[in-house]
Amino acid sequence: MLAPVEIVGIANCVPERVVTNFDLEALVDTSDEWITKRTGIKTRRIAVEETAFGMAAEAAAKALKMSGVDKTAIGLIVASTLTGEKLTPSMASSVQKALDIRQCAAMDISAGCTGFIYALATAASLMDTLNVDNAIVLSSETLSKYVDWTDRSTCVLFGDGAGALVLKRSTGAHILYPVLNAAPDEDDVIVIKKEARTTPFGSPADGKKEYIHMKGSEVFTYAVGVMEETLRTLAEQCGDKPYTKIIPHQANEKIIDYVMRTMHLNREQFFLNISEYANTSSATIPIALADAYNAGWLKTGDRVALVGFGSGLTSGGVVIDWTMPNKKEN
Amino acid sequence: MEEIIVKNLMEQLELERDEIKPESRFIEDFSMDSLDMVEMLIDLEKETGIKIPNEEIKDIHTVGELVKYLEGKKE
Numbered sequence: 001m002l003a004p005v006e007i008v009g010i011a012n013c014v015p016e017r018v019v020t021n022f023d024l025e026a027l028v029d030t031s032d033e034w035i036t037k038r039t040g041i042k043t044r045r046i047a048v049e050e051t052a053f054g055m056a057a058e059a060a061a062k063a064l065k066m067s068g069v070d071k072t073a074i075g076l077i078v079a080s081t082l083t084g085e086k087l088t089p090s091m092a093s094s095v096q097k098a099l100d101i102r103q104c105a106a107m108d109i110s111a112g113c114t115g116f117i118y119a120l121a122t123a124a125s126l127m128d129t130l131n132v133d134n135a136i137v138l139s140s141e142t143l144s145k146y147v148d149w150t151d152r153s154t155c156v157l158f159g160d161g162a163g164a165l166v167l168k169r170s171t172g173a174h175i176l177y178p179v180l181n182a183a184p185d186e187d188d189v190i191v192i193k194k195e196a197r198t199t200p201f202g203s204p205a206d207g208k209k210e211y212i213h214m215k216g217s218e219v220f221t222y223a224v225g226v227m228e229e230t231l232r233t234l235a236e237q238c239g240d241k242p243y244t245k246i247i248p249h250q251a252n253e254k255i256i257d258y259v260m261r262t263m264h265l266n267r268e269q270f271f272l273n274i275s276e277y278a279n280t281s282s283a284t285i286p287i288a289l290a291d292a293y294n295a296g297w298l299k300t301g302d303r304v305a306l307v308g309f310g311s312g313l314t315s316g317g318v319v320i321d322w323t324m325p326n327k328k329e330n
Numbered sequence: 331m332e333e334i335i336v337k338n339l340m341e342q343l344e345l346e347r348d349e350i351k352p353e354s355r356f357i358e359d360f361s362m363d364s365l366d367m368v369e370m371l372i373d374l375e376k377e378t379g380i381k382i383p384n385e386e387i388k389d390i391h392t393v394g395e396l397v398k399y400l401e402g403k404k405e
Contacts, residue, residue, distance in 0.1 A: 038363055216386045217368045224372060254365050258372075261342070 003127035005081025005135075006174040006323045007164035009067030013059040013140075014045040014159075014277065021156070027189070028152035035156045036275075040253025044159030046144045046277035052084050055162035056140035057098035058092055059286075064099065064136065067166035071099055075132030077106040080115030080139040080282040082192065082311075083146060083284045086106065091140065100143045104131060109181075112190065113249050115139055115282030116163075119320055120306075121178035123167060138164035138239035139282040146192050147287040148211035157252070158212070159278035163286025174321040174326075177237035179230050189218040190311035191193035204214035228263060230307045234317050241303060243319055245290060250274035250284040271297050296327050331378070331404070332397045338373045339393070352394030377388070380404060 010203040020043050021032035027275075035041055047055070048212040056079060063069060072205030079092040084092065092106035105126065116139040123137045145157045167175070193210035195260060227248065235242060246269050250255055253274050280287060285306050292298045300322060307317040336350050343360055356362045371382045380403045387398070390396050 038365060217364060220365055220368050221372060221384070224369075252365075254369075258369055262373075 001177065002121070002124040002173065002175055003132075004170055004171040004173040005124050005127055005321065007165050008069065008168040008324065009063035009065070009165070010286070010290045010293050010324070011059050011062030011066060011285040012161060012163040012285065013055040013062070013159035015047040015050045015055070018047045019044050019046045025154055027048060027149055030152045030156060030266045033261050037325035038252075039157060040256065040272075040274050041156065041278045042275045045161055046283040047142045050142075050160070050323065052081060052140045052142045052160075052162070053086070053094050055080070055100075056158070056164065058093050059140065059164035059218065060095050060138050060271050061099060062137050063164040063166050067132045067168065069166055069168060071101050074136055075104050076123060076126055076130065076135035077101070077104060078106075078109060078135065078137050080111065080113065080119040080121045081110045082110060082115070082281055083142045085141070094140065095136070095213050097146045107239055111314045111316075112310070112312050113251065113279070113281045113284070113309040114180075114314040114316045116149060116285045117178070117306055117308050118174065118180055118218050118314070119185045119218070119282075120318055121180055121316070124175045124178075125169065127169065133169045135167045136164060137167060139286050141281040141283045142277070143212070143281055147214050151211070153216065154212050157279050159280050161277055161280040163282050163283050163290050165289065166287060170323070171225060174323055176319040177234055178316070178318045178322065180314075181226070181230075181232050184311045185311065185313045187215065187218060188213070189215040189222065189313070192304045192311075197240075200248070206325055220252070223251065223309045223312055224258045224262075226309045227255070227259045227307055230317040231259070231263060231305060232314055234305050234319055238303065238319060243305040245269055245284055245298070245302055246302040247271050247288050247304060247306050249310065250277070250288060251279045251309075264282045268302040278296070280298040290323070293324065294327055297328050298322050298324075300324065331400050332393075335393060335396055335400070338370065338377065341374060342369060350393060352392065352397065354393045355391055356393075357383055357391070374400065375382065378404070
């Protein structure tokens with residue numbers, strides 16, 4: 001069971017350094033036109049001084065401030081990351097320490113680019129199980145550290161950033177119909193290997209640095225299939241109160257364009273910021289949620305579907321009844 | 331089969347019927363990239379039930395070749 005909860009704070013944090021497609025022309029044999037046509041990406045933010053943990057802590061602090069929830073009332077932190085700086089402690093525990101929250105449950109989730117949806121569903125579910133009133137859910141990634149910057153087919157696709165939200169127990173349920181799935185990645189279509197050290201007992205480490213390895217065509221086929229299926233499932237669950245807006249995982253605009261075309265959805269129903277941030281893995285959805293709210297695109301009473309896919313091969317979706325007061329226009 | 335392919339290409343690439351000929355080349359004439367080709371295969375699989383492995387499309391360059399390939403698979 002999910003606890004009846006609502007989102008009361010949302011924020012993102014992205015690195016200062018903007019890297020344009022033109023900047024990449026100096027690194028690899030590519031062009032702004034080529035990248036834009038095939039991905040929809042124009043720029044990405046790349047961490048120079050920033051860390052995945054630092055961005056997570058900043059996004060969480062901003063979301064907490066917006067929520068008005070006292071930090072002592074936070075009972076749970078769930079973080080999604082593939083690229084946290086430490087194997088242990090977890091990113092959630094590190095954020096707990098940074099925010100000086102003395103006592104709460106804290107854990108990380110690894111579910112590829114679908115991680116934020118997994119984290120959100122897990123948090124809402126644990127809030128019921130543990131009888132927690134307030135929780136922080138976040139994603140933070142620095143994919144740039146795992147990109148082969150000499151490989152033009154992958155280095156143009158990724159960026160860094162974080163997003164966080166605060167969940168608060170409410171009188172009605174506003175996080176609805178979670179769908180979490182995974183299918184075996186039989187052909188290793190998305191893999192990032194961890195570097196391991198050699199032991200004195202054999203099992204030598206590979207020695208060479210491992211980068212993101214991705215088979216683009218296979219990912220595309222998988223992605224469009226699970227996005228269509230998840231959106232249809234969510235539509236069925238919503239019944240006579242359909243979702244009217246969609247925030248998808250932003251990996252490649254062509255994937256989203258395909259789903260729009262085949263499901264006869266309008267571009268206006270989607271919030272897209274991939275042109276600005278590229279694919280930040282599990283952070284794309286919370287980064288977009290915060291931007292959508294701050295831009296006034298998300299309004300009180302909206303029913304919005306989140307849908308994602310990623311390595312695993314994971315996929316998932318959830319529906320949010322948006323209750324936060326409309327952002328005032330400047 | 332040709333009509334199914336033509337209909338899908340018209341929808342996917344927003345082409346007119348008379349722009350699509352058996353000798354039309356996907357890359358040179360329609361400016362399709364690898365993901366456009368994958369899109370086309372997914373659409374055709376949905377419509378015909380015939381699965382076309384991504385690696386096999388590399389040897390198919392024209393509309394006519396695709397028609398021949400799919401008709402061969404159907405038999």
